[in-house]
Amino acid sequence: MQWTNLWLIVVAISTCMPVFYAFQLSDVPTDLIVSINGEVYVGAGRRLYRLHEDLSLDESILVTGRDARVQKMVLSSNESRVALCLSDGTCVVYDSDFMGTGFEEITRVGRVVIPGSSIAMVIASSVYGDTFYVGSQGQNLASDLDVILLGQYGLLYGDTLRSSEADFTVHTNSFQRDFIAGFKHKGFIYFIVMDNGTESSDHHIRILRVCDDPDDGRFSALYEAVLDCGTLSPETRISSFTSVDGKSEFTGVIGITGGEQNRVCSFNVKDIDREMLKTFQECSDGTNDIPLAWNTSPSLGSCSDFMEPSATECNFGAGNTFTFVTALATFRAVSGTSIINMGTDVEITATLALEIDSILLMYVGYSNDTGHFLEKYYVTDELWLSASTVITLAPVVLLRWIPNLEFVYAATANEVYRIPFMNCSLHSDCINCTNGDDPLCGWCVLEDKCSRKISCKSSELKGRWIQESNRCIANVQLFTDVTTVDSLQQGLGSLEVSLLPHRASFPELGESDSYYCLFTADDYYSFSAPLSGSVCTISPNIPWFNGTQMVMDFMILTTEEEFILFSIEGALTLYNCSTTESCGQCVQVSSVCGWCVYNQICAGADSLCRAAEDWIRTEFISESGSSGSYIDTCPVVLAPTRGHYVHPVVVASVLTVHTKNMPPPISKFKYECAVEFSSGNMVRLPVYFAKDNEEPITCQVSHNQIQLSSLSSGEERVKLILLWVSEDGQYEYQFEFTNNSAEDLHKTMPRMQHPTPPLHSPSTPLNMILYDCHQLAGCCSSCLATSIQTDYKCGWCFRASGINDCSIVEECISIATQTNRFTTQSGDCPLPIITSISPTSGPTTGGTTVTLTGSDLGIAVDDVVEVSFGASSCAVGDIFYIPGTTIVCNTTESDTVGAVSVTVDIQRNATIVSTNSFLNPHFVYAVPRVLSVFPLYGPKSGGTVITIKGAALNISNSSETKVKLAGVYCTIR
Numbered sequence: 001m002q003w004t005n006l007w008l009i010v011v012a013i014s015t016c017m018p019v020f021y022a023f024q025l026s027d028v029p030t031d032l033i034v035s036i037n038g039e040v041y042v043g044a045g046r047r048l049y050r051l052h053e054d055l056s057l058d059e060s061i062l063v064t065g066r067d068a069r070v071q072k073m074v075l076s077s078n079e080s081r082v083a084l085c086l087s088d089g090t091c092v093v094y095d096s097d098f099m100g101t102g103f104e105e106i107t108r109v110g111r112v113v114i115p116g117s118s119i120a121m122v123i124a125s126s127v128y129g130d131t132f133y134v135g136s137q138g139q140n141l142a143s144d145l146d147v148i149l150l151g152q153y154g155l156l157y158g159d160t161l162r163s164s165e166a167d168f169t170v171h172t173n174s175f176q177r178d179f180i181a182g183f184k185h186k187g188f189i190y191f192i193v194m195d196n197g198t199e200s201s202d203h204h205i206r207i208l209r210v211c212d213d214p215d216d217g218r219f220s221a222l223y224e225a226v227l228d229c230g231t232l233s234p235e236t237r238i239s240s241f242t243s244v245d246g247k248s249e250f251t252g253v254i255g256i257t258g259g260e261q262n263r264v265c266s267f268n269v270k271d272i273d274r275e276m277l278k279t280f281q282e283c284s285d286g287t288n289d290i291p292l293a294w295n296t297s298p299s300l301g302s303c304s305d306f307m308e309p310s311a312t313e314c315n316f317g318a319g320n321t322f323t324f325v326t327a328l329a330t331f332r333a334v335s336g337t338s339i340i341n342m343g344t345d346v347e348i349t350a351t352l353a354l355e356i357d358s359i360l361l362m363y364v365g366y367s368n369d370t371g372h373f374l375e376k377y378y379v380t381d382e383l384w385l386s387a388s389t390v391i392t393l394a395p396v397v398l399l400r401w402i403p404n405l406e407f408v409y410a411a412t413a414n415e416v417y418r419i420p421f422m423n424c425s426l427h428s429d430c431i432n433c434t435n436g437d438d439p440l441c442g443w444c445v446l447e448d449k450c451s452r453k454i455s456c457k458s459s460e461l462k463g464r465w466i467q468e469s470n471r472c473i474a475n476v477q478l479f480t481d482v483t484t485v486d487s488l489q490q491g492l493g494s495l496e497v498s499l500l501p502h503r504a505s506f507p508e509l510g511e512s513d514s515y516y517c518l519f520t521a522d523d524y525y526s527f528s529a530p531l532s533g534s535v536c537t538i539s540p541n542i543p544w545f546n547g548t549q550m551v552m553d554f555m556i557l558t559t560e561e562e563f564i565l566f567s568i569e570g571a572l573t574l575y576n577c578s579t580t581e582s583c584g585q586c587v588q589v590s591s592v593c594g595w596c597v598y599n600q601i602c603a604g605a606d607s608l609c610r611a612a613e614d615w616i617r618t619e620f621i622s623e624s625g626s627s628g629s630y631i632d633t634c635p636v637v638l639a640p641t642r643g644h645y646v647h648p649v650v651v652a653s654v655l656t657v658h659t660k661n662m663p664p665p666i667s668k669f670k671y672e673c674a675v676e677f678s679s680g681n682m683v684r685l686p687v688y689f690a691k692d693n694e695e696p697i698t699c700q701v702s703h704n705q706i707q708l709s710s711l712s713s714g715e716e717r718v719k720l721i722l723l724w725v726s727e728d729g730q731y732e733y734q735f736e737f738t739n740n741s742a743e744d745l746h747k748t749m750p751r752m753q754h755p756t757p758p759l760h761s762p763s764t765p766l767n768m769i770l771y772d773c774h775q776l777a778g779c780c781s782s783c784l785a786t787s788i789q790t791d792y793k794c795g796w797c798f799r800a801s802g803i804n805d806c807s808i809v810e811e812c813i814s815i816a817t818q819t820n821r822f823t824t825q826s827g828d829c830p831l832p833i834i835t836s837i838s839p840t841s842g843p844t845t846g847g848t849t850v851t852l853t854g855s856d857l858g859i860a861v862d863d864v865v866e867v868s869f870g871a872s873s874c875a876v877g878d879i880f881y882i883p884g885t886t887i888v889c890n891t892t893e894s895d896t897v898g899a900v901s902v903t904v905d906i907q908r909n910a911t912i913v914s915t916n917s918f919l920n921p922h923f924v925y926a927v928p929r930v931l932s933v934f935p936l937y938g939p940k941s942g943g944t945v946i947t948i949k950g951a952a953l954n955i956s957n958s959s960e961t962k963v964k965l966a967g968v969y970c971t972i973r
Helices: 269-284 430-434 583-589 780-789
Strands: 020-024 029-034 040-044 047-051 057-062 070-075 081-086 091-095 103-105 111-113 119-126 129-140 145-156 162-169 176-185 188-196 204-211 222-228 237-245 250-257 263-268 327-329 337-341 347-356 359-368 371-380 383-392 396-401 407-412 415-420 442-444 449-451 477-480 495-500 515-521 525-532 535-538 549-558 564-575 594-596 601-603 636-638 645-648 653-660 669-676 682-685 697-701 715-726 732-734 736-738 766-771 795-798 805-807 821-823 833-838 841-843 849-855 864-869 872-882 886-891 898-908 911-914 922-926 929-934 947-951 963-965 968-970
Touching (some): 029 396, 029 407, 047 070, 070 119, 081 129, 119 188, 129 176, 204 250, 237 396, 250 347, 263 347, 347 407, 359 396, 430 449, 669 697, 780 849
Parallel strands (some): 119 176, 347 396, 636 736, 645 766
Antiparallel strands (some): 081 091, 204 222, 250 263, 396 407, 495 535, 515 525, 515 549, 525 535, 594 601, 653 697, 833 849, 864 872, 864 898, 929 947
């Protein structure tokens, strides 16, 4: 994968990078290096820290004892020495194992690094030891001129330091070069620098290259090339640099910040080397002559003037280290690619690029008005995606990484963090792992963990480490013919289970390993079988079990390590159909069980029924194309809309019972209706069955079968049962019923996944209410209200005898009583009558709750238009209103003292009728008066019995009479 030509798309994902361990610093860190064994060296201020892998402190020393701060550090390849360059321009070397025992200082010859100048260091290894290169801007002590100073210092194993240096005199006014970083690639040493001049056009990012030759300190071939990462301004600076040695190419990444340029730019070192080689060739043939940024003097002549005939790309100079050193500047800038653009209000503080498992990762530390952040990006399908973000307390200034460790090290102004660059362990299942935002993570199938590929055993085998969620074994499905186990049948049969996806999608196993299937239920019931292709076959017989069903868990295991590849809870259910006792239970157990409608048994095969066509199941397709339910299948009694039947008891009549799927009667079997009272008494009724079994069944009810004396009150809730009985009385079966009304016959109900009792089992049969209108109401309004509130067919019967009552029309009007009149209209009711009121008196201030009792006082409270006590109204409440007989109201204030007439106005259809004022009782308004109180004083603690005498103190309800003394209520005895 390449770093060039990538477009930036930032996708914010709310996943946090887990941060582990932190170390507090006393000063701002300037450099950080990590050893291959996890030791961390931090240069901060004048101190050098060595930390353990968990960032706990191992050793801390004060560097050199001088007032100089650590700028850059490198660690030798065998990690025995650490070299530091300081802010005063000196470089020193410490033994990494005994830092506190002293140091060696590098000797410079005739040159000095200008204090405060930036420094870059590069380490290069050879069989003889290590060489580290230092680049900085310095001063030639002999000429007193600014120079570009390059140093080469050997860390020969067991020997003292050796050094060689070269300078390049600066002949350009106000030239300043900041050395940012360096790196080694193949046979070259590279430095990244920022050149700053007086004009905006003088600001450039450049890359310098010299040949890595520990035995040649002449630096006889220096190349410089401009890196074009967009327009730069005086405020622009390089915040950080990192290099990535990928499998396909070597890439450098620069973080640029300041002004309007806040972005991350990448470049390909191949492009740089190609341009530098072209520059050498153009200089050799004289076709190109480009002045160096730090040397614009024309006295040097053209570059071809100092080319020796034997010049090579790494040695084309004619001078030596101390007299004249040549350098070439490329004619063309090397274009970089802006891969991440952070916007104008962001300051990039650090960057780190790395390639892990062929995945390119980028960490960017930045700050804005809202805080300080460290964001991780990765490349996928040529797009940069933001994977996670950490909020830090201070700007991230350093980012480091070493390939054999799974951590990124970040330093802020006062802390060092160790951060895992992956979060695989956060995912506990395959789906979350493969759908996660970390491209380094995949599911290690046979180890049941989310990890890097390198951490998964035998990951080279097909399917052992996966990153696609559709390959997760959790997506495996089972297909099998559901097996019935029936005590009425002989043998249990074999079982064949097919898997989807097929075996080919399972992880590849070693030669000695294989898969097998295991079925288990609880701890006592299990059986297994080898997996042949994608099929498990249990033969010859499945073990026997008791009960209606046995829910089996299914697993695929490996024989070698007994690893559970996957498991499915409740994958297979075995059914014992014969244990159910009703059709609803039977067909809801499973579609494999069916009901024998005449034998009235549940069986797993039609061969157990009287005839094959008598075996009914829910597994069928209805005319509408949808699957049926037990209501569409079983013989059931359907409840009416109210959920129960009602029936009057005073006359002989026909009770219509709605049914569905009832089989026609056959020889020696018949239907019966039964009414069971709460006392336990049962009355059986004959049944008429129509030819079409979709027609309702009618139960014949005669007057003498259910007597009035059977009812304990005006109504009684009884059980209505439809029976299937044998003529000899030896067999009896109760049909089930459902709440589905006759209007909802075609609404199917979903079959339950696991067998449970039906909605209404035979032990809870359908309810029916028997009622007697005579006992339910004593006046016309009450009678009509009863019919409205229920589905009773009561009405008011005006009899020729003058003894009117509440009745049903069949009993009121017959051939013998044709002179009677039956009504269900409130307008036909007699005038309202008030027979009593309570209490009969109250204060003129009102507030007395009065109960009026009478007859025909309305069907509903809304029928009561007004209640008047003389000239004052009485406010009617609906809580205690009883249709026809009782009105409760509260008196209002009255100007009249004494007895007043009580009048009630009732709405009757479009007219208002009133009670007869001459027959109405009267209500007395009075003014209570206190005449004497004894005794007149008592203790504050209370308990004094006080006698109050006066007039009209007993009016109104006794509960409404209260006595208060000085704001405290006194208990009335």
